[in-house]
Amino acid sequence: DTGVSQDPRHKITKRGQNVTFRCDPISEHNRLYWYRQTLGQGPEFLTYFQNEAQLEKSRLLSDRFSAERPKGSFSTLEIQRTEQGDSAMYLCASSLVPKETQYFGPGTRLLVL
Amino acid sequence: DAKTTQPNSMESNEEEPVHLPCNHSTISGTDYIHWYRQLPSQGPEYVIHGLTSNVNNRMASLAIAEDRKSSTLILHRATLRDAAVYYCILRAYNAGNMLTFGGGTRLMVKP
Numbered sequence: 212d213t214g215v216s217q218d219p220r221h222k223i224t225k226r227g228q229n230v231t232f233r234c235d236p237i238s239e240h241n242r243l244y245w246y247r248q249t250l251g252q253g254p255e256f257l258t259y260f261q262n263e264a265q266l267e268k269s270r271l272l273s274d275r276f277s278a279e280r281p282k283g284s285f286s287t288l289e290i291q292r293t294e295q296g297d298s299a300m301y302l303c304a305s306s307l308v309p310k311e312t313q314y315f316g317p318g319t320r321l322l323v324l
Numbered sequence: 325d326a327k328t329t330q331p332n333s334m335e336s337n338e339e340e341p342v343h344l345p346c347n348h349s350t351i352s353g354t355d356y357i358h359w360y361r362q363l364p365s366q367g368p369e370y371v372i373h374g375l376t377s378n379v380n381n382r383m384a385s386l387a388i389a390e391d392r393k394s395s396t397l398i399l400h401r402a403t404l405r406d407a408a409v410y411y412c413i414l415r416a417y418n419a420g421n422m423l424t425f426g427g428g429t430r431l432m433v434k435p
Contacts, residue, residue, distance in 0.1 A: 242421060254368065304367070311358070
């Protein structure tokens with residue numbers, strides 16, 4: 212068990228550029244979650260997958276945000292046309308149904324200039 | 325998800341017990357009480373969860389009031405590595421699986 216990994220750990224981009232983050236969950240975990248955390252706040256839920264199916268996406272912040280988990284293993288979160296307000300930590304977590312515990316990765320810190 | 329209320333910050337001395345309170349007066353019968361913590365520059369980490377009875381694990385103990393309107397996370401002997409933000413979260417069983425984080429309690433541990 213190597214834990215949840217995220218790549219990259221840090222990303223600096225210019226406003227208007229697209230960015231993509233990757234999350235590798237704990238192997239055999241069938242649920243994968245994305246959260247966003249801004250400075251001084253608790254994480255905010257964005258979306259989650261069970262295997263390759265995206266079961267909840269209404270919490271994605273705008274249509275500039277999209278996520279995929281094509282083979283039910285790793286996932287990507289893409290932000291198109293980034294804005295300065297997108298600067299935050301993006302966290303990924305995974306769990307194994309029916310167990311409730313979510314295991315979080317170290318996060319990707321995004322800075323939009 | 326029902327709301328929780330926690331103090332913004334608490335201080336403790338190293339090697340002393342710490343009691344972190346959480347109020348959840350609108351808890352429903354199917355809500356589990358979960359605690360996660362977030363160390364500096366890391367993702368959140370599961371600590372403990374319970375429904376009605378007190379729970380113990382290697383990290384902490386969870387004391388749940390009889391009416392379930394409040395709970396307390398107990399760290400039996402705080403170490404410097406326990407300095408973190410502690411989040412108390414209510415989750416209905418099998419309800420969508422997202423975690424709704426509040427502001428949490430920032431625990432500072434003094435040597």
